[in-house]
Amino acid sequence: MPVQAVPGSVLAAGALNLDAPLELEVSRAGRDSAIARIIHLVEQAQARKAPIQGLADRVAGRFCLGVLLLALATLLFWWLAAPRIWPVLPALQAHGGHAGHGSFGAAAADPLALGMQLAIAVLVVACPCALGLATPTAIAVGCGRAARAGLLFRGGDAIETASELGAVLFDKTGTLTLGRPRVTALAPLPFTSPERLLQLAASLETSTRHPLAFALVQAARERELALLPASDCRTAAGQGVCGELDGHPCRVGRLSWVSPCPPPELLAEQERLEADGATVLAVSWQGRPLGLVAVQDQPRPDAEPLLRHLREQGLGLGLLSGDRRSAVERLGQRLGFRAADLAWELSPEQKWERILAWREEAGAPVAMVGDGINDAPALAAADLGIAVGTGTEVARETAALVVMGDRLEAIATALQLARSTMAKVRQNLVWAFGYNLLVLPIAAGVLLPGFGILLTPPLAALLMALSSITVVVNALLLKDG
Numbered sequence: 001m002p003v004q005a006v007p008g009s010v011l012a013a014g015a016l017n018l019d020a021p022l023e024l025e026v027s028r029a030g031r032d033s034a035i036a037r038i039i040h041l042v043e044q045a046q047a048r049k050a051p052i053q054g055l056a057d058r059v060a061g062r063f064c065l066g067v068l069l070l071a072l073a074t075l076l077f078w079w080l081a082a083p084r085i086w087p088v089l090p091a092l093q094a095h096g097g098h099a100g101h102g103s104f105g106a107a108a109a110d111p112l113a114l115g116m117q118l119a120i121a122v123l124v125v126a127c128p129c130a131l132g133l134a135t136p137t138a139i140a141v142g143c144g145r146a147a148r149a150g151l152l153f154r155g156g157d158a159i160e161t162a163s164e165l166g167a168v169l170f171d172k173t174g175t176l177t178l179g180r181p182r183v184t185a186l187a188p189l190p191f192t193s194p195e196r197l198l199q200l201a202a203s204l205e206t207s208t209r210h211p212l213a214f215a216l217v218q219a220a221r222e223r224e225l226a227l228l229p230a231s232d233c234r235t236a237a238g239q240g241v242c243g244e245l246d247g248h249p250c251r252v253g254r255l256s257w258v259s260p261c262p263p264p265e266l267l268a269e270q271e272r273l274e275a276d277g278a279t280v281l282a283v284s285w286q287g288r289p290l291g292l293v294a295v296q297d298q299p300r301p302d303a304e305p306l307l308r309h310l311r312e313q314g315l316g317l318g319l320l321s322g323d324r325r326s327a328v329e330r331l332g333q334r335l336g337f338r339a340a341d342l343a344w345e346l347s348p349e350q351k352w353e354r355i356l357a358w359r360e361e362a363g364a365p366v367a368m369v370g371d372g373i374n375d376a377p378a379l380a381a382a383d384l385g386i387a388v389g390t391g392t393e394v395a396r397e398t399a400a401l402v403v404m405g406d407r408l409e410a411i412a413t414a415l416q417l418a419r420s421t422m423a424k425v426r427q428n429l430v431w432a433f434g435y436n437l438l439v440l441p442i443a444a445g446v447l448l449p450g451f452g453i454l455l456t457p458p459l460a461a462l463l464m465a466l467s468s469i470t471v472v473v474n475a476l477l478l479k480d481g
Contacts, residue, residue, distance in 0.1 A: 142421030166364025
């Protein structure tokens with residue numbers, strides 16, 4: 001709905017001026033502008049850690065301590081045990097044991113040198129670079145890919161939460177609906193045609209900037225109706241518009257204001273249209289009622305495909321709205337919501353309570369999708385706030401995920417990307433741990449007595465680098481995922 005701008009009002013860049021010219025003063029520029037904040041969000045998203053990375057960091061700390069103890073044990077074992085197995089080692093050397101770079105002979109000649117060599121190999125090959133890179137590389141690649149798609153994750157924690165959602169809750173107006181009223185029905189009396197009814201209503205409404213007026217004028221233009229010149233137009237607050245068309249009085253607004261004693265058939269038709277969730281405007285010409293025009297917000301064309309996609313993924317869906325019951329129930333029925341998943345006439349506090357109840361019922365994180373301004377408390381209360389809209393919502397920084405532009409279907413892309421990113425994180429962690437579990441025993445000399453295989457420090461360094469490269473390449477594959 002329109003907001004009146006007065007001296008001192010703060011206006012957002014991109015706001016639509018509906019009436020008189022405005023004299024503006026630029027108060028934010030450079031790094032404080034919306035585009036600068038968007039860039040900062042991307043950088044911030046790549047820097048923030050996901051909870052799973054905190055777990056990896058803690059494990060890496062204990063892992064380092066374990067490796068140091070293993071290296072010490074390797075040194076002591078081969079220093080003290082080498083003389084006992086010494087008769088075996090020359091035989092292995094004679095049969096071409098895989099010592100590498102001639103170091104086997106030097107090690108065989110000195111048990112301490114052998115123990116030092118194997119201990120160094122353990123320390124080098126177990127460098128936890130791959131473990132440290134496993135999460136941040138995947139998160140950075142995921143955030144970068146999301147940014148190119150117009151999806152701004154606030155951080156790695158938001159990506160992890162998005163991958164584990166149990167339910168997604170939606171606001172109604174402007175989120176699942178277009179947020180712009182449209183003419184949905186014309187109900188003229190028998191002596192008037194629908195075209196004439198719409199022509200009179202639209203002609204008079206050209207004098208005002210109300211959103212309902214835009215709906216009437218747009219409908220008339222779509223039907224290519226010629227608009228009549230209007231004069232002496234006045235707006236009655238909360239009632240409607242009156243004026244003259246071709247010198248004859250005309251009114252558009254509430255039925256009780258347009259016609260104090262309306263015909264019974266108009267009252268019955270108004271009740272039927274309002275029960276369907278529409279806003280009903282009556283039209284009179286020369287003091288005589290002509291009929292009714294129903295104006296209603298329509299579901300977004302991409303709402304139903306998105307909801308179907310989310311249901312196929314097993315996510316719970318709910319609709320939380322401050323709108324009246326009839327409008328919410330009608331939209332919910334049209335989009336396939338269960339009656340138990342609808343809530344209407346909610347205050348911000350009640351939305352917050354509903355989100356907590358949904359979280360407890362789902363037993364998993366809950367997302368809230370809204371416009372990012374009016375729904376700011378709900379977005380903040382949810383585990384994952386998702387704002388769909390333009391720069392104003394981004395500037396608010398209320399949501400953990402911002403979908404740039406008016407693209408509701410991009411939410412499905414964001415959730416899929418989050419799951420793919422976390423899958424890469426888990427793959428990297430499994431590889432990093434598995435690789436060390438496999439290579440560390442070899443570096444400690446497990447294969448030396450039986451097979452003569454000795455992992456030298458240079459070879460250990462090469463294997464360590466290969467592990468880190470593998471983790472990074474696996475994360476980069478997310479771009480084509």
